[in-house]
Amino acid sequence: MTDRPNASLEASLVPGLATGIGSLPHTDARAAAEVSLEATPRLPAAPQLPNRNERELMLAQWALALPEVTIGMGGKLRFDPTIDLSPPEPRFDASAHGGLLAFVDLLESRPAVVQRVKLQLTGPLTLGIALCEAGMPAPTAFRRAAEVVQAWIPMLEALVATRLPGTQVVLMLDEPGLVVWRESEGPLNREAAVDMLSGALASVQGIAGVHVCGHGDRRLVLEAGPHLISMEVAEDLVDDGGLIARYLDGGGWVAWGAIPTDGPIGDSGELLWRRLAAVWCELTRRGCDPVLLRTRAVITPACGLAGHGLSQAVRALRIAATLADRVHDQAFAARLTLGA
Numbered sequence: 227m228t229d230r231p232n233a234s235l236e237a238s239l240v241p242g243l244a245t246g247i248g249s250l251p252h253t254d255a256r257a258a259a260e261v262s263l264e265a266t267p268r269l270p271a272a273p274q275l276p277n278r279n280e281r282e283l284m285l286a287q288w289a290l291a292l293p294e295v296t297i298g299m300g301g302k303l304r305f306d307p308t309i310d311l312s313p314p315e316p317r318f319d320a321s322a323h324g325g326l327l328a329f330v331d332l333l334e335s336r337p338a339v340v341q342r343v344k345l346q347l348t349g350p351l352t353l354g355i356a357l358c359e360a361g362m363p364a365p366t367a368f369r370r371a372a373e374v375v376q377a378w379i380p381m382l383e384a385l386v387a388t389r390l391p392g393t394q395v396v397l398m399l400d401e402p403g404l405v406v407w408r409e410s411e412g413p414l415n416r417e418a419a420v421d422m423l424s425g426a427l428a429s430v431q432g433i434a435g436v437h438v439c440g441h442g443d444r445r446l447v448l449e450a451g452p453h454l455i456s457m458e459v460a461e462d463l464v465d466d467g468g469l470i471a472r473y474l475d476g477g478g479w480v481a482w483g484a485i486p487t488d489g490p491i492g493d494s495g496e497l498l499w500r501r502l503a504a505v506w507c508e509l510t511r512r513g514c515d516p517v518l519l520r521t522r523a524v525i526t527p528a529c530g531l532a533g534h535g536l537s538q539a540v541r542a543l544r545i546a547a548t549l550a551d552r553v554h555d556q557a558f559a560a561r562l563t564l565g566a
Contacts, residue, residue, distance in 0.1 A: 238342060238394045238433055239454070239479055241521045242554025244547040246271035247437060247456070247483070248346040248400065249530030251539050253278045255328035263332065263339070265543035269396065269524070270333075271344040273325035276301070276532050281322040284400060285356045288348045291316040291374050295360065303360040311370065314377040318385070330389050342394040345382050349436065350375045350426050351419055352403030364413050372422050375399070379429045395432035398456060399423070404442030416446065423450040435481070439529055448473050456481035458528040459502050467512025474518040483528035485545050491538040495545040499552060521557040525550040 244266045250273040252258035258273040276283045281290065283301035290297055294309040318327060326345070333340060350371040357367035379397065386395050406412045407419060414422070427434040427450060435454030436447045447455055448469050455473070457463070459482050463470070470480070484502045485491065492498075510516045525546045531539040 238396070239522075239524070240268075240554075241523060241557030242525075242550045242552075243269040244525045244543070244550035245269040245344045245396075245481070246273070246543055246546075247526055247528075247530045248272075248398075249274040249276060249284070249532035250325070251277055251532050251534055251536055252325075255324040256332065258325055259329040259332040261540055261543065262329065265540060266547055267340065269342055269344055270329070270340060271346070272329040274346070274530070274532070275325040278324055279321045281319070282324060284348050284402075285353065287322045288316075288374060288378055289353060289356070290319065290322055291377060292370060294362075294370075295357070303356055305357065305360040305362045307361070311366070314370075314374040316374070316377045316381045318381070326385075330385060333393070334389050340393060342396060343386060343390070344396045344398060345386070346398045346400050346437065347375060347378055347382060349399035349401035349403070350422050351407075351414070352401050354422075355403040355406060355413060358413055368414050368418075368422060372425065375426050376429045379426070380431075383431055396435060396454065397430050397432055398435040398437050398454070399426060400437045400439070401442060401447070402439035404438055404444075404446060405440060407446050408441055408443040420446055420449045423447065427452055435479075437481075445469060452478070454479045454481055454524070456483060456524075456526060458483035458486075459505055461505070463505055464508045464512055467509050467514060470509060471513040471515070474514060474522055477522075479522040479524060480519075481524040481526050483526050484549055485525075485527040485542045487527050487529045487531060487534070487542065491534065491542045491545070493541070495548045498545065499549055502549065517557075517560045520553055520560055523553050523557070525553060 250258045262270040262273055280301045286297045286301035289295045289303050291314040293312055294306050296304045298304050354368035354371035358364050383395055386393055433453045436452045437456040438444050444466055484498050506519045527542045
């Protein structure tokens with residue numbers, strides 16, 4: 227596991243934050259930004275709005291910075307081998323970044339509302355797989371993916387620094403492609419995949435995290451050494467209990483995807499709270515510090531919410547905030563006990 231400086235984490239993150247994974251079902255960018263801020267005010271997430279524009283799909287949104295790639299119907303990437311592989315040219319585009327830009331506009335109009343924001347960017351491994359599928363040779367695809375991700379990172383951080391000075395950035399790399407490494411060796415050997423992800427994380431000046439979607443390879447991410455790992459609450463988490471314990475002991479934080487997004491969103495978080503508590507209980511048996519499980523915890527939906535209705539998406543974020551309040555209370559009580 228790669229060690230990263232965590233000195234800023236305690237000042238930037240606090241127990242019991244709630245946030246979104248990124249995508250929302252809205253077609254009105256301002257409305258999506260307002261939902262994110264209202265439901266998760268202590269760590270609002272810049273929304274991605276693929277239903278608003280196909281260019282805002284997670285691959286198209288960032289791959290458009292590659293001159294050899296065009297975006298086809300359905301956000302499909304198309305590789306043109308006749309175009310020279312010049313350096314990526316990242317630029318914010320109203321069609322591809324409408325949710326992000328509306329989010330920044332909203333917060334800029336309300337100074338001092340938030341201390342921190344969450345942004346997300348497709349990770350180099352997932353983007354590399356997509357470029358391979360578009361016809362790019364694998365070595366070139368992963369090299370270009372790494373280049374474009376590392377070109378976007380300072381652009382995103384500079385956007386917040388310029389428009390929202392003093393606001394801390396939590397930047398998550400979205401890696402649904404990690405499922406490939408869990409099922410097989412993957413198109414890139416494991417050591418190279420860890421190095422590529424670690425290099426992208428090292429480019430982040432703020433808090434660097436990775437979202438592991440579904441059954442993605444959590445162990446690969448933990449080896450890369452993020453400040454924050456986002457993963458769905460599932461029974462098989464206990465299989466990695468020892469690694470999670472080491473990660474928490476080293477200062478890492480976990481964003482627990484406690485609200486399932488693969489079906490209808492319920493009206494109450496009580497059952498979801500019990501499920502999270504049961505997983506924490508089992509992780510404690512596997513060596514995790516029960517205090518760290520609570521004091522280094524963020525609560526989120528399991529994945530993006532673009533496939534849900536507007537009211538369900540809002541409900542998912544509000545349930546996440548309710549669970550986060552309970553985490554905050556338990557973390558506060560644990561700290562009081564330790565202080566005593």
